[in-house]
Amino acid sequence: xxxxxxxxxxxxxxxxxxxxxxxxxxxxxxxxxxxxxxxxxxxxxxxxxxxxxxxxxxxxxxxxxxxxxxxxxxxxxxxxxxxxxxxxxxxxxxxxxxxxxxx
Amino acid sequence: xxxxxxxxxxxxxxxxxxxxxxxxxxxxxxxxxxxxxxxxxxxxxxxxxxxxxxxxxxxxxxxxxxxxxxxxxxxxxxxxxxxxxxxxxxxxxxxxxxxxxxxxxxxxxxxxxxxxxxxxxxxxxxxxxxxxxxxxxxxxxxxxxxxxxxxxxxxxxxxxxxxxxxxxxxxxxxxxxxxxxxxxxxxxxxxxxxxxxxxxxxxxxxxxxxxxxxxxxxxxxxxxxxxxxxxxxxxxxxxxxxxxxxxxxxxxxxxxxxxxxxxxxxxxxxxxxxxxx
Numbered sequence: 001x002x003x004x005x006x007x008x009x010x011x012x013x014x015x016x017x018x019x020x021x022x023x024x025x026x027x028x029x030x031x032x033x034x035x036x037x038x039x040x041x042x043x044x045x046x047x048x049x050x051x052x053x054x055x056x057x058x059x060x061x062x063x064x065x066x067x068x069x070x071x072x073x074x075x076x077x078x079x080x081x082x083x084x085x086x087x088x089x090x091x092x093x094x095x096x097x098x099x100x101x102x103x
Numbered sequence: 104x105x106x107x108x109x110x111x112x113x114x115x116x117x118x119x120x121x122x123x124x125x126x127x128x129x130x131x132x133x134x135x136x137x138x139x140x141x142x143x144x145x146x147x148x149x150x151x152x153x154x155x156x157x158x159x160x161x162x163x164x165x166x167x168x169x170x171x172x173x174x175x176x177x178x179x180x181x182x183x184x185x186x187x188x189x190x191x192x193x194x195x196x197x198x199x200x201x202x203x204x205x206x207x208x209x210x211x212x213x214x215x216x217x218x219x220x221x222x223x224x225x226x227x228x229x230x231x232x233x234x235x236x237x238x239x240x241x242x243x244x245x246x247x248x249x250x251x252x253x254x255x256x257x258x259x260x261x262x263x264x265x266x267x268x269x270x271x272x273x274x275x276x277x278x279x280x281x282x283x284x285x286x287x288x289x290x291x292x293x294x295x296x297x298x299x300x301x302x303x304x305x306x307x308x309x310x311x312x313x314x315x316x317x318x319x320x321x322x323x324x325x326x327x328x329x330x331x332x333x334x335x336x337x338x339x340x341x342x343x344x345x346x347x348x349x350x351x352x353x354x355x356x357x358x359x360x361x362x363x364x365x366x367x368x369x370x371x372x373x374x375x376x377x378x379x380x
Contacts, residue, residue, distance in 0.1 A: 002198070002199045003168060003172055003193060003199070004172065005199045005203075006189060006193060006199035006200075006202045006203045006206075007172060007175055007176055007179070007180070007189070009199065009200070009203035009207070010176070010180050010185060010186075010189050010202075010203045010206040010207060010210075011175075011176075011179035011180045013203065013206075013207040013210065014180050014181075014182050014185055014206070014207060014210035014213070015179075015180075015235065015236060017207075017210055017211050017213055017214040017217075018182075018210075018213045018214065018217055018235040018236065018238045019217070019231070019232065019235040020214050020217065021213060021214035021215060021216060021217020021218045021220075021221065021235075021238065022217040022218075022220065022221045022226060022231055022234065022235045022238065023217075023221070023231065024217075024218055024221060033348065033352075036312075036348055037344055037345060037348055038215060038218055038219040039219075039313075040312065040313065040316045040343075040344035040345075040347060040348060041212070041215045041341055041344045042212070042215065042216060042219075042240070042243060042244070042247070042307065043304065043307050043308070043313050043316045043317050043320070043344065044316050044317070044319070044320035044340055044341045044342075044343040044344040045212045045215075045240075045320070045337060045340070045341050046240060046244075046300050046301075046303055046304040046307070046317075047304055047316070047317035047318075047320040047321050047324075047340070047343075048320045048321065048323065048324035048336065048337045048340035048341070048343075049184055049240075049297070049300045049337055050297045050300040050301045050304060050321075051320075051321040051324045051325055052324050052325075052328060052336060052337055053184075053187075053293075053296050053297035053300065054294075054297045055325065055328075056328055058191055058194070060328065060329060060332075060333060061328075061329055062325065062328060062329060066291070066294075067293060067294045067297065070291060070294035070298070071294060071297055071298060071301060074294075074298045074301055074302070075301060075305075078301065078302060078305045083147060084144075084147040084148055084151045084302050085147055085150055085151045085154075087151075087298060087301070087302040088151045088154055088155075088295055088298045088299060088302060089154075090298075091291070091294040091295065091297070091298030091301075092154070092290070092291040092292060092294050092295050092298070093291065094291070094294075095291030095293070095294035096289065096290050096291030097291075099288065099289055099291065100289070
């Protein structure tokens with residue numbers, strides 16, 4: 001039951017913030033400074049998410065494991081202009097291979 | 104994304120009252136090859152995210168959630184990072200309020216995407232409640248990478264539909280197949296999520312300011328991760344964006360003696376590049 005409560009709270013909260021952003025009048029973003037901020041915010045959040053999900057553990061600590069190697073390989077694929085799906089596949093394959101080798 | 108877009112034909116400028124000076128006028132008749140490129144990119148993102156949906160289903164089942172609970176999350180929350188955060192917090196024994204708060208904080212970034220998408224897409228009022236549900240990292244990244252409104256709307260819609268269908272389908276398959284698969288980490292599926300974020304981030308890193316923001320955000324997130332509850336480090340790392348803007352403002356003000364204020368954003372970035380050499 002507590003799990004369903006958590007699911008309901010998360011669903012309502014996440015939906016409302018999505019709607020809030022969309023419902024704000026367009027004029028709010030007319031100022032150049034705010035427009036540049038809106039460009040840079042996704043960059044900051046995606047970079048932080050990448051780092052946290054690559055080096056973070058379930059217990060809130062940092063770890064350097066096979067995921068880091070997988071992500072490094074994905075970064076190389078990205079620099080070589082590989083398609084989106086190939087970048088993801090490289091990360092998964094390298095991580096799985098390293099773990100199979102005892103990583 | 105590749106800067107090769109064809110300028111919109113200006114056949115009937117008077118018939119286009121939308122042509123605000125702030126953005127390029129939305130072309131009504133963009134060349135079909137451009138549409139195909141947008142659809143291809145959008146479907147690529149949708150399929151790739153399908154992979155991480157499978158990882159989510161497996162992870163959620165592994166955390167002790169039922170198949171129904173797992174599918175409800177993908178159908179109703181539909182923002183991957185928040186779902187992973189919620190499941191992780193519940194598995195770690197967090198109470199439902201704390202777990203939901205962490206997931207909510209991660210979802211707050213979608214408000215910023217919505218702010219930007221609202222202006223770019225000019226979503227009709229009736230469609231807003233539906234479109235809002237599809238505002239996630241992937242749809243925002245694809246739509247914002249386009250250089251006109253038509254392509255942005257197409258990218259948003261195709262990405263949203265593809266991700267929603269595949270994410271929910273693979274969530275179900277992942278939850279059902281979790282038992283057969285065993286340890287999802289052995290299959291490297293925990294690398295799919297961050298790889299998706301990295302692949303979305305890559306094309307956004309064009310200017311010095313964008314790269315500086317990314318580096319600062321990573322440093323902040325890593326420093327805060329061990330000391331704050333899940334969700335907060337990522338949210339606070341977003342402060343890298345205003346911080347870089349502030350530094351950028353100081354630098355451009357000192358250089359204003361040399362250049363005029365015309366074409367502000369672009370010249371600021373050019374100045375920053377020149378300053379690096």
